[in-house]
Every structure is written in structure tokens, then in C-alpha cells.
Amino acid sequence: MKKDRGVNKAPGQASSHSKLSDRGSKAEKYYHDLVALSRVSAAISGLHDLDAILKIGLDNVLSIINGTVGGIMLLDEPSQTLSYRVYHGLSAKYAEEMRLKLGDGVAGKVAQSGRSVLLEDISSEPDAARIDLISAEGLRAFISVPLRAKDNVLGVMNVASHVPHRFTKGDVHLLHSIGDQLGIAIEQTRLHERLRRARERLRKLARQNLVAEEEERRRIARELHDETSQSLSGIALQLEALMEMSAKSGNQDAKFIAGLKKVQSLTVQVHKEVSRLISNLHPAVLDTLGLAAAARQYAKSRLQPLDIDVTTEVKGTEMRFPPDVEAALFRVVQGAIGNIAEHSQAKNASIVLVYLRDEFSLSICDDGQGFDVSGITDVEESGRGRGLFSMRERIGFLGGTSGIESRIGVGTTIWAKIPIGQDIIYGEDKSTGN
Ligand SMILES: Nc1ncnc2c1ncn2[C@@H]1O[C@H](COP(=O)(O)OP(=O)(O)O)[C@@H](O)[C@H]1O
Numbered sequence: 507m508k509k510d511r512g513v514n515k516a517p518g519q520a521s522s523h524s525k526l527s528d529r530g531s532k533a534e535k536y537y538h539d540l541v542a543l544s545r546v547s548a549a550i551s552g553l554h555d556l557d558a559i560l561k562i563g564l565d566n567v568l569s570i571i572n573g574t575v576g577g578i579m580l581l582d583e584p585s586q587t588l589s590y591r592v593y594h595g596l597s598a599k600y601a602e603e604m605r606l607k608l609g610d611g612v613a614g615k616v617a618q619s620g621r622s623v624l625l626e627d628i629s630s631e632p633d634a635a636r637i638d639l640i641s642a643e644g645l646r647a648f649i650s651v652p653l654r655a656k657d658n659v660l661g662v663m664n665v666a667s668h669v670p671h672r673f674t675k676g677d678v679h680l681l682h683s684i685g686d687q688l689g690i691a692i693e694q695t696r697l698h699e700r701l702r703r704a705r706e707r708l709r710k711l712a713r714q715n716l717v718a719e720e721e722e723r724r725r726i727a728r729e730l731h732d733e734t735s736q737s738l739s740g741i742a743l744q745l746e747a748l749m750e751m752s753a754k755s756g757n758q759d760a761k762f763i764a765g766l767k768k769v770q771s772l773t774v775q776v777h778k779e780v781s782r783l784i785s786n787l788h789p790a791v792l793d794t795l796g797l798a799a800a801a802r803q804y805a806k807s808r809l810q811p812l813d814i815d816v817t818t819e820v821k822g823t824e825m826r827f828p829p830d831v832e833a834a835l836f837r838v839v840q841g842a843i844g845n846i847a848e849h850s851q852a853k854n855a856s857i858v859l860v861y862l863r864d865e866f867s868l869s870i871c872d873d874g875q876g877f878d879v880s881g882i883t884d885v886e887e888s889g890r891g892r893g894l895f896s897m898r899e900r901i902g903f904l905g906g907t908s909g910i911e912s913r914i915g916v917g918t919t920i921w922a923k924i925p926i927g928q929d930i931i932y933g934e935d936k937s938t939g940n
């Protein structure tokens with residue numbers, strides 16, 4: 507590359523080399539550059555779409571320097587190749603075919619060195635690559651500036667003219683500063699996108715976990731019911747028969763009879779315990795009678811022993827949802843009722859299920875001590891908050907919304923709404939992130 511054509515001063519150093527001699531025009535130039543910079547910055551601020559940033563950035567640059575030809579090339583890291591992402595005033599053939607390895611051609615060298623270049627006439631530049639394309643396009647004066655973020659060059663911005671000697675060093679300094687701004691904006695967009703994807707991956711994982719957990723619970727419940735529970739009731743019956751036999755045979759051994767009785771009642775107790783476990787894992791009534799019945803049964807079995815009065819009310823015409831949806835809704839009820847049992851110290855609780863044509867809603871209230879909802883923003887080390895978090899996630903996965911309202915000394919309400927009338931497929935994310 508010919509010497510004396512490169513311009514690589516920081517924008518602030520422009521004045522010492524500027525041809526503008528008198529103070530008035532220097533100040534004017536500064537003012538012009540400042541306005542130009544803030545114009546680009548205002549135009550791209552708040553944008554997260556890479557193409558929009560690049561397009562708006564380029565349009566602004568061209569209008570600032572009264573140019574009509576230019577483009578932004580981005581560096582593809584794996585292949586170390588620059589290619590045009592947006593352009594203006596260039597033919598599609600030029601933009602498509604102009605691909606430069608890092609270090610090749612003018613733009614390739616700018617990207618490699620991170621230094622801007624001003625060429626009075628690129629058509630006679632020995633370092634230029636694809637001179638055929640450049641001549642066919644009729645490009646003469648040419649500026650190429652790097653788009654940098656910290657020490658990384660992410661691409662270059664080129665501005666050209668069909669006449670030679672069209673640009674000044676001042677133009678290069680200005681474009682260099684704008685290039686830095688665009689570089690940071692590109693980097694931010696990429697970080698933003700990476701963050702969005704990471705979040706999406708986590709949500710997917712959380713959703714898969716919930717689905718897998720539900721399947722596992724259902725499997726264990728089935729196995730416990732088919733194997734353990736059946737065997738236990740068989741044993742209990744056998745023991746009863748043994749007790750009868752022993753009575754009929756006139757067995758007077760009090761110790762033996764008492765022992766048999768003890769084993770029999772223990773078996774009955776274990777059987778009850780297993781049934782309770784099964785019902786917690788996946789209540790059969792959820793499959794047979796549906797959500798309202800399962801909610802009513804669960805709430806009673808959990809709250810009545812604690813002397814908490816609970817009612818379950820259905821408004822509208824009750825309908826059945828796909829099993830996975832019902833299971834997810836039941837988990838929400840289970841979580842909320844569990845919280846009332848564990849934390850509320852309530853006297854009364856109520857569950858209301860409302861079936862509308864296009865929406866199902868659920869609310870679970872208690873008149874207990876309440877809590878500070880704003881104090882629970884995360885899942886704590888102890889697991890506190892996990893229940894509320896997974897309730898919100900489950901509803902989110904159903905495309906619905908949910909919330910908690912609680913007042914100290916008054917009570918707590920948990921509500922959830924999901925859309926119906928369209929295919930609800932549990933595990934397919936339709937949530938908007940709330
Ligand atoms: N109905 C309620 N009444 C009072 N406090 C509640 C109620 N529901 C939830 N909380 C509070 O919110 C916290 C978080 O609930 P949750 O996420 O289910 O976690 P965990 O029940 O494991 O503590 C509870 O520890 C409790 O302090």
C-alpha cells in the first residue's frame with residue numbers, strides 16, 4: 507500500500523494535520539463533526555437489529571459526507587473473510603463478489619491493521635483486490651475505516667466516489683470515529699443476541715425439565731399403583747383371612763393374635779400412605795374426573811387436617827384439557843395449596859376455576875398472614891421461591907399469565923389465566939417471557 511495515503515490518527519488529533527487553518531473554520535469543523543457523530547449515535551441508539559443499525563449508520567454517513575456510494579463489510583470470524591452486509595450505490599454483482607480474506611486488498615488490510623485508509627484513486631491502487639470489479643463499478647476516490655470494538659475489528663465501512671480526489675483527511679477522521687461507534691453498536695447487538703439465545707436455551711431446558719418431571723411422576727405413580735399398592739392390599743386381605751382362620755381354629759395364643767392384628771393394621775396404614783404418595787405424584791382423579799375434582803380432593807386432604815376450611819368453585823361450563831395441560835394446572839393448584847398449608851396460617855381458603863369460551867382462569871385465595879411478594883425475586887439457595895417460580899413457568903409455557911397478590915395480615919391470592927380454544931400443546935413455548 508502506498509505511503510502517505512493511510513490516515514490513522516485518532517479523531518482528536520485531526521486538528522494538527524488539518525488543512526483548515528483559521529480558528530473559525532476549525533471550530534466549525536469540530537462542530538460539524540460533533541453534530542455528525544451525535545446524529546449517528548442518536549439514529550442507532552436503542553436498536554438491537556444488526557441490519558437496521560448498519561443500514562441507518564451507512565445512510566447517515568453518506569448523507570453527512572454528501573456521498574452516494576458505500577457499504578459495510580463484516581468479518582466472518584471462522585473463515586476470516588470480509589463480505590458486504592449492507593451497501594448503497596454499488597451493484598449487487600460488486601457487493602456479492604467482493605469477498606476479501608483478512609489482509610487482502612484495501613479493506614482486508616484495514617480490517618487487519620485497524621487503521622483507516624484514504625485513497626485518491628483506488629482504480630490505480632496496486633494493493634487493491636478485484637480491480638476488475640472496481641473498474642467496472644467506476645470507483646475512484648475511496649475511504650475505508652475499521653469498525654472496532656475494543657481491540658477487535660468486526661468489519662470495515664467503505665465510502666467511494668466516481669471521481670478521484672473527492673475526500674479529505676477530515677472526512678476520514680470523522681468516518682473513523684463513526685466506525686468506532688458502529689463497532690460498539692455491532693458488538694452490543696451481538697452480545698444482546700447471545701444473551702437472548704442463552705435465555706431461550708435456559709427456558710427450553712426448564713420447560714423440558716418440567717415435562718420430564720411430570721412424566722417421571724406419572725410413571726412412578728403407575729408403578730406404585732400397579733405393583734406396590736396392589737401387593738399391599740393383597741397382603742392385608744391375606745392377613746385378615748389368617749386372623750379369621752386362627753379364630754375359627756380356636757387359637758388362644760393372645761400374643762400371636764395381637765401380633766397378627768398389629769401386622770395387619772400396619773399393612774393397612776402403609777397402604778394408605780402409598781395411596782397418598784400416588785395421589786401426590788399423580789392423582790388418578792385428575793385423569794378420570796378432571797382438574798376441578800382433583801383440586802377439590804387435594805385441597806381437602808391437605809387443608810382439612812390443619813383445620814383450614816376450603817371450598818372449590820367452578821364457574822362456567824367445566825371442560826377437559828389435554829392431560830399435560832391438566833397436569834400442569836394441577837401442579838399450580840398443588841403448589842398454592844401446599845403454600846397455604848405450610849406458610850399461611852389461614853382459617854379459610856378457596857379455589858375458583860372459571861371456564862370461559864376462550865380463556866380459563868384459576869385463583870387460589872387464603873385469609874392468612876400474607877407475605878411481601880416483592881421480597882421473592884429469585885429461587886433462594888434453600889429452594890424458597892422455587893414453588894412460585896415453577897408455577898409462573900408452567901403457566902408461561904401454556905401461553906398464559908399469572909400473578910401473586912398478598913397483603914400482610916390479610917391473605918394471599920395466586921391467579922393464573924390461560925387462553926383456550928386453540929391447540930394447547932404443553933412444552934411448546936408461546937409465552938412472552940412474563
Ligand atoms: N399463601 C401464602 N401465605 C404466606 N406466605 C406465602 C404463601 N405462599 C408463599 N408464601 C411465601 O413465599 C415463599 C416462597 O414460596 P415457594 O416459592 O412456594 O417456596 P417454598 O414454599 O418452598 O418456601 C414461602 O417461603 C413463603 O414465605
Ligand SMILES: [Mg+2]
Nearest residue numbers: 841844845893
Ligand atoms: Mg411452596
